[in-house]
Amino acid sequence: MHAEHVPVVIVGAGPTGLTAATLLARYCVESLVLERWEGVYPQPRAVHLDGEIRRILDRLGVGDEFDAISRPALGLRLLDRNLRVLAEFHRDPASGRNGYPDANMFDQPELEAILRAAVKRHTEVTVRGDVEVTTVTQETGGVRVDFTDRTTGATESVLARYVLGCDGANSLVRSSIGATMRDLNFEQRWLVVDVATTVELRQWEGVHQICDPVRAATYMRIGETRHRWEFRLGPRETADDYRDIDRLHGLIRPWTGTVPIEELELVRVADYTFRAQLADRWRAGRIFLLGDAAHLTPPFIGQGMGAGLRDAANLTWKLAGVLAGDLPERVLVSYEAERKPHARTMIRLAKATGMAMTDGGDLGNFLRRLITPHLHRLPGFHALVTNGETPPLRRSELVVRPRSPGGRAGKLVPNAVLDDGRRYDDIAAGRYAIVTTVEPTSAQRTQIRVCGGVVVVAGPTSELHGWLHRIGTRIALVRPDATVQRTGRDLSALCAAMPRFHTSDPTNPVDTLGALG
Numbered sequence: 220m221h222a223e224h225v226p227v228v229i230v231g232a233g234p235t236g237l238t239a240a241t242l243l244a245r246y247c248v249e250s251l252v253l254e255r256w257e258g259v260y261p262q263p264r265a266v267h268l269d270g271e272i273r274r275i276l277d278r279l280g281v282g283d284e285f286d287a288i289s290r291p292a293l294g295l296r297l298l299d300r301n302l303r304v305l306a307e308f309h310r311d312p313a314s315g316r317n318g319y320p321d322a323n324m325f326d327q328p329e330l331e332a333i334l335r336a337a338v339k340r341h342t343e344v345t346v347r348g349d350v351e352v353t354t355v356t357q358e359t360g361g362v363r364v365d366f367t368d369r370t371t372g373a374t375e376s377v378l379a380r381y382v383l384g385c386d387g388a389n390s391l392v393r394s395s396i397g398a399t400m401r402d403l404n405f406e407q408r409w410l411v412v413d414v415a416t417t418v419e420l421r422q423w424e425g426v427h428q429i430c431d432p433v434r435a436a437t438y439m440r441i442g443e444t445r446h447r448w449e450f451r452l453g454p455r456e457t458a459d460d461y462r463d464i465d466r467l468h469g470l471i472r473p474w475t476g477t478v479p480i481e482e483l484e485l486v487r488v489a490d491y492t493f494r495a496q497l498a499d500r501w502r503a504g505r506i507f508l509l510g511d512a513a514h515l516t517p518p519f520i521g522q523g524m525g526a527g528l529r530d531a532a533n534l535t536w537k538l539a540g541v542l543a544g545d546l547p548e549r550v551l552v553s554y555e556a557e558r559k560p561h562a563r564t565m566i567r568l569a570k571a572t573g574m575a576m577t578d579g580g581d582l583g584n585f586l587r588r589l590i591t592p593h594l595h596r597l598p599g600f601h602a603l604v605t606n607g608e609t610p611p612l613r614r615s616e617l618v619v620r621p622r623s624p625g626g627r628a629g630k631l632v633p634n635a636v637l638d639d640g641r642r643y644d645d646i647a648a649g650r651y652a653i654v655t656t657v658e659p660t661s662a663q664r665t666q667i668r669v670c671g672g673v674v675v676v677a678g679p680t681s682e683l684h685g686w687l688h689r690i691g692t693r694i695a696l697v698r699p700d701a702t703v704q705r706t707g708r709d710l711s712a713l714c715a716a717m718p719r720f721h722t723s724d725p726t727n728p729v730d731t732l733g734a735l736g
Contacts, residue, residue, distance in 0.1 A: 225251045226542055228364050228379035230352050230392050232256075234265075234327070235510030235527030236385035237334040239535055241279045244341035245649060246539035246722040251377060252338070253366055257348040259331040262487050263413050266324055266441045267292070267521030268528075270317035271609060274634055274701070275532050277319075278649065281337045288329045290442065291320035293425035297576075300431040302473055310425070316608065318634035318642050322426075324441040327524070350375075355382055355395040357504050381538060382506045385527070390512035396503035403563075405495035405517055405570045410458055412448040412467065413486040418478045420446065427474075430576040438474050445486070448474070449518070458490035493517040495570045497563055501555040507534060514562040519572040522565050522609075533558050536649065536699040537617075539722045545671075546718060553615035557629075560613045612702060619705035619716075627690040628705050632697045635682035637675070643683065644701065646675055651720050655694045656684055657710050666714050671721040 227243060229236045232254035240250045268276075276285050291312035297305045315321040338344050347366075353374075354365045362382045367374050384392025393400075420440070427438040435451040448471055461467045464485055468475070475483065496515040501508045510527030534554045540546030611629030612618050620628035632654060634642050646652070651672040653659070659667070659674055667674055677683035687693060692706040696713045699720065707713050 223251075223375075223377045224361075224379075225249055225377060226380045227251075227383065227538065228253065228362070228377055228381075229383045229385055230355070230364070231385035231387060231510070231512075232335070232346055232348070233260075233385060233387065233510065233527075234331060234334060234524055235531055236383070237331070237338050238275065238279060238528050239383055239385060239509065239531040240344045240346075241334070241338050241341060242531060242535040243539060244338070244343040245278070246536065246543075247343060248535075248539050248542055248722075249343045250345070251379070252344065252346045253350050253352055253364070254346065254348045255351050255369070259328050259335060261328055262489075263326050263328060263441075263445075263447070265327045265330075265524035266439060266447050268323050268325070268525050269521070269609075270315045270319045270321040270323075271631065272525040272528050273319035273323055274317045274644065275528050277644065278532075279334070279337055280340075281333050282319075284333045284337075285323075285325065285330065288333070288442070289323045289325040290424070290440070292322035292324050292439065293423065294322075295426050295428060296423060298427060298429050300429060300434065302429065305430065307425075316633045317631070318636075318644070322521070324439060326442055326445055352386070352391055355384075355392055355506065357506065362505050380505065380542065383534070384506065384508045384512045385510050385531075386512055388511045388515055390508065392506060393498060393508055393512050396500070396506050396508075398498045398500045398503070398508065400496040400515070401499050403495035403497060403566055403570065405493070405573070407493045407517070407573065408452040408456075409491050409493055410448075410450045410452050410456070410461060410470075411487070411489050411491055412450070412461070412471065413488075414446045414448070414471070415444050415484040415486050416446070416475075416478065416482050417444055418482045420474055420476070420478065422474055428576055435576055436470075438471075446474075452490060458488050462488050493573070495566050497559070497566065501559055502551070507551075507554065509534065513559075514566060516562075516566045517569045517573050519576065520565070520569045522569060526562055526565060529561070530554075530558055532700050533702075536722075540718075540720055543722045545720045545722060550616055553617045556615040557612040557618060561610060564610050617698060617704055618702070627692070627695075628703045630703050631701050632695065632703055633682060633686050634701070635686065637683070638678060638681060643675065647673055647697065647699070647701065649699045651699060651717050652697045653694065653710070653713055653717065654683055654687065654697055655710060655713075656687055657693055659710060659714075663710060663714050667717060670717045670719050672717050 227250040229240050229250055229252045232252050240252050243250050276282050294310035295308045312320055349369045350366045352366045356363045362379050365376045384390050386392055424440050429436040437449040439447045441447050494515050498513045501513050509530040516523050537550050541548050618629045634644050654675045656677050693708050694710050694713045695706045696704045698704045
């Protein structure tokens, strides 16, 4: 049994694994993706991603294809058990600070089909389906991955410099490094219902959330003909109780109204246990955990799949830099240091949101009726619900900021439109960038070019100029994943702080001298 050598093995070809493989390929890093199933899992699961994740999809080269299968959501509507509106938070369906709508509804199998087609366009990626990984073992200088062809029964082995465990909640890779999932004390059983119909339901096209401890529920339109409902199950209820469309119709009738049952195609009825869990460690040597292998979140703020794509975007450019010799291997420590606290914060937010909507019995319902209609009056509350901005990353070697509060490092730079019509991401193209209101000297431009970086000069009327002013600085050093690494007012110091990073995206040959914004 000959052991093949590859730079990166990715276990799992779900959205997280395919995103990691495609991002690595754009840095010319070869990878082998091993997946238990031959094709796309056909059942819908995730249905929402925010503007930050839509921005990642654009880096994968599938943004326009995703737009064709998705629709922006108009916001959030909170209702009582009788479907009376308690509060409504409108979201502008046009572009947000990331350059795209802040809430996008979609069907996961359609997205996965797009991601699979995209990864095939990269010769650096090999996807092997119908194989089962059996062992993952650290060895000197690499990791051995053993797997079995599920069709022939043949066993094979591959040696990798690094392994990414994107193999879901029951991760074998997680077990191989001795990591365990730590419970964050949340567990609820819910019924998930997907229905297709060509009949127009004429519902408000945002998320409908019924706040009720007895039968909390969520409704969303996720496509031209697709609709999703989620209902909290009682102690003795199961999905089997609602597989009959007549009985199920009693739950969804408040939204379907007089639409005949015959016009409603039942796509899926399943019960899920929503959990809040976080792996106690995300890395052992050259093995990393991403996506559901590292974290599980309740779905109340629609961040489950997005968290995995954030993992991939955070780690892949660092791996590419290390493999190319541009970055020291110690920077890989920053992956868990940055992503784990961020994931924990988002899980806690989802948990708190779910509890606020479903806990408290009759007293909870009374308080919701009393308080919820006035939430929009709280300063900043509407923006908190609708703007889609997630918390900044914690301090690390690659997020440099003072220990005092208020530092802007760790946040994403806005994907602003520049004077020439392109957006920030079009110019940066997966590289380091200096965003500045100060015109660089020729020597400073040369220094940035030698490092493989790009300059974006924010003119006085540009969106980026206003952003720099709001965060109280003139210059920002921005990482290839669009995260601000550090800010300052001394351009020479920021230029000197830019690492050498020559693993540029070859599909986007932008002039490394930069652009005026």
